[in-house]
Amino acid sequence: MDIKPLILIVEDDKPIKKFMKVSLEAQGYKCIETEFGNTAIALIFSNNPDIIILDLGLPDIDGLNVIEKVRESTKARIIVVSARGHESEKVEALDSGADDYLTKPFSVAELLARIRVALRHFNGDSNSQNIAQSVFQVKDLKIDFEKRRVTILHEEIHLTPMEYKLIELMSRYAGRVLTHKYIIDEIWGSYFENETQSLRVFMANIRRKIEKDPAQPQYIITEVGVGYRLVDE
Template sequence: MDIKPLILIVEDDKPICKFIKVSLEAQGYKCIETSSGNTAVSLVFSMNPEIIILDLGLPDMDGVEIIEKIRDRTKAKIIVVSARERERDKVEALDSGADDYLTKPFSVSELLARIRVGLRNFNKNNNTQGNPVSSFELRDLKIDFDKRRVSVLGEIIHLTPIEYKLLELMSKYPGKVLTHKFIINKVWGGYCESETKSLRVFMASIRRKIEKDPAQPEYIITEIGVGYRLVDE
């Protein structure tokens, strides 16, 4: 018997909460919900959900504070669903540990797609824990971590050391939006805002090498003002 994934919905707008719950249960997901930030934190630790759908504007606690309280203590994928559209809010939530960010209003199909990505990555992380992955494949793109080799359609792609580090980093978080700050910290060892321009240059160079049409990328998607996301199928 298959165990249905458990999704925690943290939303204080009752019509939206009901809409999300009904939509997800129709797809076979098991849902629990709360409008309280403090209760949400307790439910994360007691119920251990696989996915957390989180509104930021809660009456008792800001959603970013919730992320900070739970991020290091749960493997659940956190999908922020918020009316806050400012890039600053998105960056703050993602840098705090959210895995994805949807702006209201949103479509059910889009939310379901983000949940599927989250569940795939949740299961992938659990299955590979303690077992280092030697390669990564996405469509025609392949990364051999042992040989530090990248190929597209079997043809070796020559990347600079920084370009390889960037692509390797993104391959570890497929489907997740990585902020400029996160990427720069991981690749350069510390964040400096001036490095954002360098990051754009390197990403453009990677796209020229791995994309059929760099202007219409299939692999690396720009999240304007926020960062980059490697697609996940």
């Protein structure tokens, strides 16, 4: 018997919350819900959902605080749904550890598509954990996948969750050019459009942290007009 994915809906707008719950249950998903961020944190730890659909504007704490409190403790994919549509707010949510961002208003079809993408990533992560290498190293850069730790010359480099996801992806394909589209599809899902500028921002931040001279990078190479490559030697 198939185990249905469990989805936690965190939304304080009751009509939208009901709309999402009814729509998702009609597709066979199991749903739990709350309108409060603090309750959401407790539900995440007690119920271990597969997907978290999270509004940012909650009555007790901001949705970003929810992400920051649970991101390191859950493998659930976090889909932010918010009326905040500005580029900076989207980047902030993704950089805090959200996996996807859906701007209100949205259709049922789009929400279901984002959930399918999230579940593919969730299942892929679970299936690959045991076979993936535990450490990647090139020159003075070392990535410990089990500890999610990045070091240069044994000095730990603090990366945000989104920065870590990007460098982890590139390390899995070290030496190969990853196109902008491929990286965006893998990190945010194919339903994100026009995220190239956000990607450039994140890459610039990573370079500032790991490169001696970000203008002359030795680790992350830009292939102009195509994408990025993490060196492998």
